[in-house]
Amino acid sequence: MKMTSVNSANDCGCGQAQGGAWTLDAALRAVAAMTAPLSQVEDVPLARAAGRVLATPVIARAPLPRFDHAAMDGYALRHADLTGPGPWSLPVDQRIAAGQAPEALAAGRAARIFTGAPLPDGADTVIMQEHAHVSDGILHLDRLPQPGTHIRRQGEETAKGAVLLEAGQRLGARHIAVAACAGAQSVTVRRPVRVVLLATGDELCDPGQTPGPGLIVDVNTPMLTAALTRADVTLLRACHVPDSRADHVQALAKAARDADLIVTTGGVSVGEEDHMRAAVLALGGQIDIPAVAIKPGKPVTLGRLGAAHWLGLPGNPMSAFVTFMLFGLPLLSALSGSALPTARRTGVLTHDIARRLGRCEIRPACIDGQDAMGRLQLTVSQGIHSGRMTPLARADGCVVLPASGEPLCQGTQIDFLQFPEGF
Structure with missing residues (x-):
């Protein structure tokens, strides 16, 4: 995944790393370098594919359009039949609506045709109905049209076998429309990123409760749950973890068994009640980025625990929000195999x-x-x-x-x- 600098001059402008903290741009480059897309894929029907990330390209199974057809309501004819100075008159001997199979157009004849209807063999021009007059089954024309007008030709949009959507594309409604045009009933996408969210802090109480003495409302859990509610993510669980090293170790060990990404909030600073880093190391994990020289959010920490990536966010909500935006979103994009939009x-x-x-x-x-x-x-x-x-x-x-x-x-x-x- 290619990351772009967040500051146009002098890298990110963070200056030199301070006290072991990485500069912002260096940390973003490291996230890109250490994160590979998930290898598992699955086929998903188009109706359920919004927000998923393509694992394989979408290829046109037929030319688009599939056949020559009228671009608007009017009359199909042979341009060569319009000889002399005009005006011209041609009998109308068939009516062709979208979805119908027409008969070949006889010389000297015209056909009533509607938008999207197949062009009959022999016809090479469509006269829009506003420029035509019909009486007693005879088409009357006062001006000579350009040959080939108002026809959409087979394959003019794309040829059979062309790549319409590249692997790595996050699918929106317009991409699903293109896949449907290509003849796809389903698409092959990467499986959702499995995430476990752990919020630490004995001072937290659930939203809606009246905090007791010394307690504060847990903002991070609903905030990050909302940020993780997306089609390419499966939030396995969101848990509160008490402020003890033993509880941290237990929660992290369980998360590492089934998550691709573990997101934690709090416990990554250097206070006596901050146990997250020690718990990760106690489980044999590694810390790749110990801190980033930004405000807010300097204690943000990135590492690995078994096969899972670990993103340790600060506990203060503003810091957690900013650091998830800076590092959590790129991690999810990299794991799902999509390019991070240049924000x-x-x-x-x-x-x-x-x-x-x-x-x-x-x-x-x-x-x-x-x-x-x-x-x-x-x-x-x-x-x-x-x-x-x-x-x-x-x-x-x-x-x-x-x-x-x-x-x-x-x-x-x-x-x-x-x-x-x-x-």
Whole structure:
């Protein structure tokens, strides 16, 4: 899977890795390099294929169109029959509707024909009905048409055997329409990515409950469950894991037995109650990316546990959202064999931003129209807090602010990550 840089100048603008943390672009490249598509495939009927990823191309089983046919309602004739200066008159001796098999067209005759109907042998031109007059079964023409008009020719769209959809295509309604045109009843797709979601934290209570003293509502589980509700993903389970190393080890061991991807929230920092990294290592797993120099989300961790990939997200909801967008979505695309849509766009700031030197920042931003050059105008959150979610609800995406710490002035060009549809 090819990944694109999230910042157009000086890599991602994160500066050098800080304290073992990777730069953002280096981490994205590593995710692409260490993730291969799932090998298992299955055949799925077209009616249930939306959102799935093709494992093999869709090939045209016949030329498109399959036969010469009328492009509009009118009259089919032989152009050679229109001799002399005109006007011309031809008897109409058959009526051809879509789905009917016509008789050959006799010389000096015309046929009433409707859109999509097969062209009779001998006919080479269709006169649209608005340019024709018929009385007593005779077609009268006052102007000479161009030969071959208003006909869709066999194979003019594509030839038999042509590749219509490439492997790796995520199927939407328009792709399924093309597959149906190709004569396919089903398509071969990669099986869904099996995911286990583990949320840690003794302080969590379920949404809808009134939190007791010291408790907070679990935001990450419903948020990530929604993000993982897609046709190419099977969410095997979403569980809450108590804050103990033993519970972490038990939950991870079970997840590693049947998941392609384990997503965890919380427990990846360096506090005394953060057990996730130690539990992964205790089970013989590996940590490939220990941290990424971004704000929010520096503790995000990526590794492997048995055959499963592991994505350890921070516990704060804003951090979990941002890091899942940056790393979870590419992981799912790579495992499902699809190309990650290029979400990065260029915009300009509508206002000044003052910052401190440090990590590159991922901040919510709103699109406020376009400038005279067609670039997006972006209004950016003036601050960021890893636990605050309300700015995301109003945002259209996030900007990537480089780590230099230099003030960014109104009109500065900046990279923008637009939220994918439904995210």
